[in-house]
Amino acid sequence: MLRKIVFALSLLAAACGPASGLSAPDGFARLGGDHYDDRIGSASGVVVATRVVPNDPKANLDFWTQAIDLRLRQRGYVASEAPKDVKNASGLPGRSLHYTFNDGTRENRYFLDVYATDRRILLVEATGASADFVARLPKVVETMRSARLGS
Amino acid sequence: MAAAAPPSAASEAAPRAAVADRVAAAPTPPPAQLGAKTAPTADAKKSADENPDVLVVYKGDLGMTVDDGQISPTVDRIIDISESMGGRLDGRRDVRVTVRVPSPRFHEALQKISALGVVTEQSVTAEDVSEEFHDAEVRLQNLKATQKRLQEFLAHAGNMNDMLTLEHELERVSMEIDRMEGRMRFLKDHAAFSTLNVTLSARPKPQQIVATQTTKPPPAPPRILQLHADWLDQLGVNDLVAN
Numbered sequence: 388m389l390r391k392i393v394f395a396l397s398l399l400a401a402a403c404g405p406a407s408g409l410s411a412p413d414g415f416a417r418l419g420g421d422h423y424d425d426r427i428g429s430a431s432g433v434v435v436a437t438r439v440v441p442n443d444p445k446a447n448l449d450f451w452t453q454a455i456d457l458r459l460r461q462r463g464y465v466a467s468e469a470p471k472d473v474k475n476a477s478g479l480p481g482r483s484l485h486y487t488f489n490d491g492t493r494e495n496r497y498f499l500d501v502y503a504t505d506r507r508i509l510l511v512e513a514t515g516a517s518a519d520f521v522a523r524l525p526k527v528v529e530t531m532r533s534a535r536l537g538s
Numbered sequence: 539m540a541a542a543a544p545p546s547a548a549s550e551a552a553p554r555a556a557v558a559d560r561v562a563a564a565p566t567p568p569p570a571q572l573g574a575k576t577a578p579t580a581d582a583k584k585s586a587d588e589n590p591d592v593l594v595v596y597k598g599d600l601g602m603t604v605d606d607g608q609i610s611p612t613v614d615r616i617i618d619i620s621e622s623m624g625g626r627l628d629g630r631r632d633v634r635v636t637v638r639v640p641s642p643r644f645h646e647a648l649q650k651i652s653a654l655g656v657v658t659e660q661s662v663t664a665e666d667v668s669e670e671f672h673d674a675e676v677r678l679q680n681l682k683a684t685q686k687r688l689q690e691f692l693a694h695a696g697n698m699n700d701m702l703t704l705e706h707e708l709e710r711v712s713m714e715i716d717r718m719e720g721r722m723r724f725l726k727d728h729a730a731f732s733t734l735n736v737t738l739s740a741r742p743k744p745q746q747i748v749a750t751q752t753t754k755p756p757p758a759p760p761r762i763l764q765l766h767a768d769w770l771d772q773l774g775v776n777d778l779v780a781n
Contacts, residue, residue, distance in 0.1 A: 422772050434778050441768045457762045458770045488775050495775050514775045 601659030
């Protein structure tokens with residue numbers, strides 16, 4: 388009986404968990420945040436975060452990739468390379484967008500991976516001052532690809 | 539033998555007056571009939587067409603613009619047109635040329651020449667000289683009759699004074715006949731050939747607009763679909779770092 392109760396509680400806990408999450412590498416702290424399911428950062432300000440939003444209006448990966456790209460360009464983001472197809476740790480196909488953005492004090496890098504399912508969109512963002520970001524790039528990319536959809 | 543004394547002024551005056559009286563008393567021939575006279579100017583061309591005895595002098599003034607560098611070739615064309623219609627060049631100076639064309643083909647010539655450029659000014663006047671010509675013709679006939687009578691009197695002149703007086707009068711009448719014939723020739727010629735003055739000016743070349751802007755204007759921003767997805771506005775560096 389107790390075993391059944393523990394199993395039910397574990398299912399409930401899983402159902403109430405975050406919609407998405409990241410594996411934090413060494414040297415990163417979990418930060419939390421209002422808009423994000425999971426958010427980690429380095430002491431030098433390299434930040435990686437993930438969240439899930441509804442696929443509404445319902446559209447495929449191409450649509451959302453273009454919608455995001457247009458919106459970011461409108462706000463002054465400059466694409467540093469063409470979007471490329473990627474897969475997350477679960478094998479979900481997505482697309483990775485890379486930009487530079489000058490906030491008036493320094494040049495920043497901004498990476499965004501997008502994954503689309505029928506009902507949800509998984510967004511994985513990463514940013515940091517260009518020099519720090521590039522120095523930690525392999526770790527940043529590995530962390531971004533570790534993103535998973537929750538329940 | 540005593541030489542004949544020259545006639546005094548008093549003895550000369552008497553026979554001259556007598557000759558004049560006799561010439562004046564002679565019957566005057568009826569004036570020559572030319573044909574019905576018509577109203578001048580406005581209906582001159584119509585009248586001239588309908589009645590060959592009506593003499594109308596046409597005069598046209600034409601102002602035209604032609605392409606830059608085409609003034610001299612256009613003047614040559616105008617002369618060619620007038621000559622091809624039986625006319626001739628009357629004068630040429632710089633941008634102005636005067637040609638004479640046969641009056642029956644005046645309007646045809648005007649149309650052909652107008653087509654060589656853009657007409658900016660045009661005026662045509664038609665002067666009916668039939669009445670003047672008719673008067674000159676009648677006067678000429680009277681003068682010739684007078685001349686004939688004077689010649690007859692001269693043939694029967696009895697003394698030297700009469701002969702001198704008659705010869706002097708004949709000379710004056712002959713000069714008047716020459717003048718009248720010249721005037722009639724002038725009127726006939728001007729009625730037969732109309733005058734057309736053409737003044738040309740160069741039309742300025744259209745200015746070619748040269749682009750001076752060295753940098754291209756920025757492209758128009760792309761059209762973006764307005765989506766009700768707030769999260770699109772939360773993407774980016776600022777939220778990610780500050781949240």
